[in-house]
Amino acid sequence: MEQRLNFQEKGPGALKGLFQIGAYLRKSPIEESLRTLVEFRVSQINGCAYCLDMHSKDARLHGETEQRLYGLSAWRETPFYTDRERAALAWAEAVTACHVPDETYKRVKEHFTDEELVDLTLAVSNINTWNRFNIAFSNPAVVGTYQPGQFG
Secondary structure (H helix, E strand, O other): OOOOOOHHHHOHHHHHHHHHHHHHHHOOOOOHHHHHHHHHHHHHHHOOHHHHHHHHHHHHHOOOOHHHHHHHHHHHHOOOOOHHHHHHHHHHHHHHOOOOOHHHHHHHHOOOOHHHHHHHHHHHHHHHHHHHHHHHOOOHHHOOOOOOOOOO
16 A cells, blocks of 8 residues: 555644544543554544554553453453443443444443543444544654554
8 A cells, every 4th residue: 555645734724623623532530541552443433553652651551451351352251341331331332333223322321421421422433433534644754653642
C-alpha cells in the first residue's frame, strides 16, 4: 500500500474539532483505562493499524496487561474484564455497527450514568472517525512510530 494524502497536514482545520473532543474526553468521568480499551476494540473491528499501535501502547503505559489486550477480540469468552468493561465493549461494538439493540442499552445503563453514557458514545464515535481518516488516507510509513502518550 502506498502513502496517500497526509490528512493531518492538509486538513488541520477539519481535525481541530476531533482534537477538542479528545481533550474533552480526557476530562470525562469515563476512566482512561476503559476508554483506551474501547478505542483499541473499535480499532480492531475497523482494522486501523495506526490506531491499534497507538492504543495498545497507551494502554500499556496506563498499566494494561498483555493478556487483556490479547484477549480483547474475544472478550465475551474470557474472564479478564469487569462487568462495566463488558457493558462498554458491547456498547462500543453496537454503536460501531450502527445497530444498538434494547438489551445492549439496558445492560450499559446498569453500569453507566447518563453523562457517562453520552461520553462513552462520544468516545466510540470519535475513534470511529479517526479510524476512517487513517484508513482512507493510509500512510503505512507512520504505523509503528507512535510514542506512548504522544497526544496527551
